[in-house]
Amino acid sequence: MSITIKDIAKAAGVSHTTVSRALRGSPAISDETTARIRQLARDMGYTPSAVAQSLLSRQTQTIGVVITTIADPFTVQIVGGVEEVAQAAGYSVFLSTSHNNPEQELVVVETFHRRRVDAIIVISSRVGSVYSSRLDQIQVPIVLVNNQEEGDYLHSVAVDDISAAQLAIEHLISLGHRRIGYIGTATRPKSNRRRLDGYQAAFRQAGIPFDPVLIRSPEADSDIERGQAGLGHLKAAKATAVFCYNDLTAIGLLMACRQHNVAVPYELSIVGFDDIEPALYVTPPLTTIRQPRTKLGQLATKMVLDLLNEREVQDQILDCELVVRKSTAQLPNSAQ
């Protein structure tokens, strides 16, 4: 049972209105009583109730963030960007997990609405456009980061998967590779397809035909296992390089290579995607595409704040960056 302005009012022998005003520095209150009341508030350990303030102001200064799983270091980094900008703007963030379950994701959003968050940020959602219909009821700005669902939806911040993948493939082509495999995933259909689009675009632009047999999305329980499962097929298909949907997949592939004595990068070049921390620690360090994770979160939050201030916003598409490390090499016997 916290102390309220009424308690202070009683102690000071004034009305609670005066206390409220003194605490907020209203010029209407004399300096003397203001000082006295503030001192009293400190002594009594008063902290204003954001709950009561919210009820009145109809704002909670609160942002809800939905992520699929906390196990994904990639997502977590985005949350870091969100929290940073939100905190600086005086907003607190609710963090909730959907466990990659679309139903649960909607439950979480519902809970956020019940708590009257001022805005919602959804990271790597698989629900996507469903929000459009729900949004008629929930009068809350929703920003999607790296949404995984096709279709138009509200506001979004995302990475340019297509040109990022192109970057990766162009790098491999420039190293002389022609038989370049791709290990994808069925769990994130949109970005998977777009990275594949970039893959194909790079081949087209280089005027090189590509062999569909080199494209695979093995079924497996995790990204790592998908990478491990991909090696056999790709070696049989005589791939000399592989572009992986993400770093975890690439790391799985790398582990399989070590197990089967396939030398990386000499026998097989590998490119990942994301640039998560382990990519740097692995042997050899992984050549990969770096996503601006923190920036994604920051931008999404800025967009949310703009939306709340009724400023114009525009969907954002961010560029990625190729990070060349040691898992890719010139194809032997290929002209420079």
Add this chain to the structure above:
Amino acid sequence: MSITIKDIAKAAGVSHTTVSRALRGSPAISDETTARIRQLARDMGYTPSAVAQSLLSRQTQTIGVVITTIADPFTVQIVGGVEEVAQAAGYSVFLSTSHNNPEQELVVVETFHRRRVDAIIVISSRVGSVYSSRLDQIQVPIVLVNNQEEGDYLHSVAVDDISAAQLAIEHLISLGHRRIGYIGTATRPKSNRRRLDGYQAAFRQAGIPFDPVLIRSPEADSDIERGQAGLGHLKAAKATAVFCYNDLTAIGLLMACRQHNVAVPYELSIVGFDDIEPALYVTPPLTTIRQPRTKLGQLATKMVLDLLNEREVQDQILDCELVVRKSTAQLPNSAQ
């Protein structure tokens, strides 16, 4: 401006009291009107305001979690455990970062109090006992996870650093090592000291004297760099094995070894601490001490819930587990 029970009341031609009761399934309301009102609520897209409910009930069904930085994959996993248990119990979690700054940490706690969170969980705090004094004012249960400050403080869940370190050293001793280095850190004084205590206890118990020159806490900006910085001294001191404060330090050491052509584990055995994900991907995979991260979070949250239900709680000390992988080996020329 959301829909309220008054809006529904008007539409239904009843009082808002009736609506409230119907929605909550009060037996006092006839089935007919209950059904009619519920249908109306659905149609109008009504969601109750947790803010208003909180004001009345004096409970927010909310837990505030303070972490030092989101960059630490270790901490984040604990948050996962917290979120899981909290969500299941109908609580939402606020996540906030202190950026390893004690002042900021208190600001965050203050903000949580202002928001009237029902409880607070602080992970790897460096503030620690300061809470005792603040707690007189903040009438909120606070549970500390792996607190980094000496002294008594409220409620806590932590890992048994001493016996965990002993586990690591005993493993190395059993492999024949006698000159075992330790690379520590000054940034987390308490756990660092306790791991060092465990290190020394293991030597004592084995009846082997240890050489203080083997103990080092290099100054560096990050754990990784601390590991890298440690190699020179330890090789000069003729260490045949090294126990590192955490996995990142161990990985840094590993990277330095590769750079200077020190073969791991044949020339140098390395043991880490934490068992973060990259420990598995690194070459060679890291022998390490696994902290029950998710469980730490789960237990802290259960403790919080118990506290809220005025049940007895007891501080928890969890055991760690030795995970033997490939970065440790029998000392050459040592008897089995």
Add this chain to the structure above:
DNA sequence: TTGTACGCGTTATCAA
């Protein structure tokens, strides 16, 4: 310069 009264959305108490 300070106080009274009302409302934010909800639930609980009491009366009808």
Add this chain to the structure above:
DNA sequence: TTGATAACGCGTACAA
């Protein structure tokens, strides 16, 4: 079975 009213803690229009 239903309704009027007060209360939770706070801010503000209006009155004094």
